Amino acid sequence: MTPTILLTQGDINGIGTEIILKAFAKLRRLKARLCAVGSMREFEFHRKRLDLPVALAEIAALDELDSVPRSALAILNVKHEAKTKFGQVRADAGDLAMKSVELAARLCLRDEAHAIVTAPIHKEAIAKAGWAFEGHTDFLAHLSNRRVQMLFADERSQLRVALATVHVPLAKVSERLSTQGIEEKIQTLHDALRRDFGIKTPRIAVLGLNPHASDGGIIGREEEELLKPTLKRLARRFRLKGPFAADGFFGAKLYRNFDATLAMYHDQALIPFKMLAFETGVNLTLGLPFVRTSPDHGVAFDIAGKGIANESSFIEATKLALKLAIARRAAQTRSRVLA
Amino acid sequence: MTPTILLTQGDINGIGTEIILKAFAKLRRLKARLCAVGSMREFEFHRKRLDLPVALAEIAALDELDSVPRSALAILNVKHEAKTKFGQVRADAGDLAMKSVELAARLCLRDEAHAIVTAPIHKEAIAKAGWAFEGHTDFLAHLSNRRVQMLFADERSQLRVALATVHVPLAKVSERLSTQGIEEKIQTLHDALRRDFGIKTPRIAVLGLNPHASDGGIIGREEEELLKPTLKRLARRFRLKGPFAADGFFGAKLYRNFDATLAMYHDQALIPFKMLAFETGVNLTLGLPFVRTSPDHGVAFDIAGKGIANESSFIEATKLALKLAIARRAAQTRSRVLA
Numbered sequence: 001m002t003p004t005i006l007l008t009q010g011d012i013n014g015i016g017t018e019i020i021l022k023a024f025a026k027l028r029r030l031k032a033r034l035c036a037v038g039s040m041r042e043f044e045f046h047r048k049r050l051d052l053p054v055a056l057a058e059i060a061a062l063d064e065l066d067s068v069p070r071s072a073l074a075i076l077n078v079k080h081e082a083k084t085k086f087g088q089v090r091a092d093a094g095d096l097a098m099k100s101v102e103l104a105a106r107l108c109l110r111d112e113a114h115a116i117v118t119a120p121i122h123k124e125a126i127a128k129a130g131w132a133f134e135g136h137t138d139f140l141a142h143l144s145n146r147r148v149q150m151l152f153a154d155e156r157s158q159l160r161v162a163l164a165t166v167h168v169p170l171a172k173v174s175e176r177l178s179t180q181g182i183e184e185k186i187q188t189l190h191d192a193l194r195r196d197f198g199i200k201t202p203r204i205a206v207l208g209l210n211p212h213a214s215d216g217g218i219i220g221r222e223e224e225e226l227l228k229p230t231l232k233r234l235a236r237r238f239r240l241k242g243p244f245a246a247d248g249f250f251g252a253k254l255y256r257n258f259d260a261t262l263a264m265y266h267d268q269a270l271i272p273f274k275m276l277a278f279e280t281g282v283n284l285t286l287g288l289p290f291v292r293t294s295p296d297h298g299v300a301f302d303i304a305g306k307g308i309a310n311e312s313s314f315i316e317a318t319k320l321a322l323k324l325a326i327a328r329r330a331a332q333t334r335s336r337v338l339a
Numbered sequence: 340m341t342p343t344i345l346l347t348q349g350d351i352n353g354i355g356t357e358i359i360l361k362a363f364a365k366l367r368r369l370k371a372r373l374c375a376v377g378s379m380r381e382f383e384f385h386r387k388r389l390d391l392p393v394a395l396a397e398i399a400a401l402d403e404l405d406s407v408p409r410s411a412l413a414i415l416n417v418k419h420e421a422k423t424k425f426g427q428v429r430a431d432a433g434d435l436a437m438k439s440v441e442l443a444a445r446l447c448l449r450d451e452a453h454a455i456v457t458a459p460i461h462k463e464a465i466a467k468a469g470w471a472f473e474g475h476t477d478f479l480a481h482l483s484n485r486r487v488q489m490l491f492a493d494e495r496s497q498l499r500v501a502l503a504t505v506h507v508p509l510a511k512v513s514e515r516l517s518t519q520g521i522e523e524k525i526q527t528l529h530d531a532l533r534r535d536f537g538i539k540t541p542r543i544a545v546l547g548l549n550p551h552a553s554d555g556g557i558i559g560r561e562e563e564e565l566l567k568p569t570l571k572r573l574a575r576r577f578r579l580k581g582p583f584a585a586d587g588f589f590g591a592k593l594y595r596n597f598d599a600t601l602a603m604y605h606d607q608a609l610i611p612f613k614m615l616a617f618e619t620g621v622n623l624t625l626g627l628p629f630v631r632t633s634p635d636h637g638v639a640f641d642i643a644g645k646g647i648a649n650e651s652s653f654i655e656a657t658k659l660a661l662k663l664a665i666a667r668r669a670a671q672t673r674s675r676v677l678a
Contacts, residue, residue: 169558169559170550171512247612266550272614274589278590278591
């Protein structure tokens with residue numbers, strides 16, 4: 001069966017609507033049923049304003065999807081009051097964005113759809129609208145009642161990198177690291193690589209925290225006291241190597257020898273990721289009961305409504321969502337057969 | 340006048356001698372007087388063992404350099420007892436390496452030579468030999484009685500990056516940063532860019548410490564409390580921008596808009612540097628009364644004596660040393676004329 005992929009509109013005052021329309025124009029032949037979730041009226045407004053050659057077809061429920069011709073983008077309409085005000089942080093836009101994500105998630109949880117690709121939302125706008133979430137990741141974790149984790153993936157450069165800590169001040173990173181935390185991250189990563197990427201025994205690299213991975217304990221103690229003992233214990237259950245000195249690891253492209261890499265802090269992962277995948281990188285949320293990907297950029301209020309936004313990352317995110325949805329369904333079929 | 344560049348042999352049990360010989364074979368036409376400093380006997384041993392087509396000519400003092408034909412590599416011989424034992428950490432080799440560097444530095448301090456390109460030494464070997472220095476940088480700072488700073492330069496990718504902290508455990512980086520320290524780093528960098536690179540008003544980028552450069556103080560306080568006020572104050576004297584979020588800075592190649600970048604910690608600089616300049620990167624010591632460069636790798640004991648070491652980085656280091664020596668002499672001439 002062809003997977004159904006939902007594209008959530010994101011903040012209507014940013015570039016999300018534009019990149020969905022541009023991406024759809026290039027993705028019509030994708031072997032998936034694509035459906036945008038958001039405001040029909042605002043999709044139509046952006047389409048006209050940017051003069052994009054994409055037909056739109058409003059639907060009220062997913063079972064109408066088959067009646068929409070492949071040349072048109074189906075829009076599952078979300079009721080709201082918001083009107084596009086390019087570049088502005090507005091509560092009504094934040095509210096519409098979150099309602100679209102909520103609807104998409106509920107459809108996936110009911111197994112009516114299989115994957116979500118999210119256009120960017122704006123943190124402040126959703127806070128203004130009274131939603132108590134930082135962004136997509138924690139909202140989806142809450143709706144699904146799962147512990148989740150981000151993965152940054154670039155299929156072209158073969159870099160997939162996860163984070164042991166995310167938005168933590170650099171000085172606090174060391175104290176946030178723990179044996180249990182690292183074990184959980186590796187477990188989630190391992191499971192996702194097996195289930196979503198179809199890799200039987202995933203090879204995972206773990207980076208050190210300190211310069212030169214501490215040079216044997218001379219520059220910091222975390223490698224000797226935390227990372228090495230933890231990895232040694234986990235080596236019975238996972239195919240692990242590390243802790244690697246991060247500079248040499250990326251310089252020598254060692255990530256190509258692994259299915260994924262676990263970095264200790266934000267910039268240790270994001271500096272190399274953005275260098276390798278500036279327009280093609282994709283974010284994934286691991287640990288959800290459905291597939292979720294997103295492009296590797298924000299609302300870009302500074303260029304909103306100008307027609308110059310680049311849809312490459314959104315296209316990559318949609319292609320990867322399809323690949324993962326197919327792999328996940330194949331894994332489910334296998335496990336049913338085995339059971 | 341043609342600058343004289345000294346090539347110090349480094350640890351004879353590593354790849355240093357091999358890369359000097361290989362590099363010289365490709366640098367014969369360089370408009371510089373090249374002279375190796377080290378053991379004539381061990382140079383000859385490596386040359387024979389690796390069957391390298393380079394003639395050697397022993398000299399006892401630099402004034403004999405003009406009598407050596409351009410096709411031969413002049414070796415300023417250093418007395419010693421060491422014999423090559425590939426891949427071994429030995430005190431005699433450490434001692435020979437340090438004596439070579441000491442002689443080269445004294446010749447530069449007496450203005451008999453103008454630049455040093457150092458082949459790698461081994462920290463443990465020099466410690467075994469009783470030398471109380473961590474490596475080249477602090478040894479040369481001591482001999483010259485100057486405060487120095489490292490710069491990583493890759494002319495091809497246009498990345499030049501200096502470090503606010505070097506071999507500091509990640510958890511201690513924040514407490515090591517200070518207004519005074521950052522001011523000194525920027526001053527040294529600015530002076531070197533003017534004097535050695537011939538850039539009139541150098542543009543310097545400063546990176547933030549935290550993820551997203553703290554997002555306005557939400558993820559850590561160092562940007563708001565230390566970096567922004569410091570940069571604001573220094574902006575009267577220097578052409579500065581920052582603090583930049585490091586991931587986006589490297590992802591968008593913003594370093595190309597600056598003559599140099601100041602990173603806050605080791606891997607923030609060395610991850611992108613090694614990715615961009617894995618075999619062509621050069622290290623420089625700024626602040627010395629002479630030019631010093633070195634290749635961006637270590638003794639590589641694992642491949643010593645096998646003939647497979649790559650001389651690219653040493654060649655780049657030598658070319659850059661010549662460029663800097665010429666720029667520095669031009670600057671000296673200008674200042675003499677002005678005085």
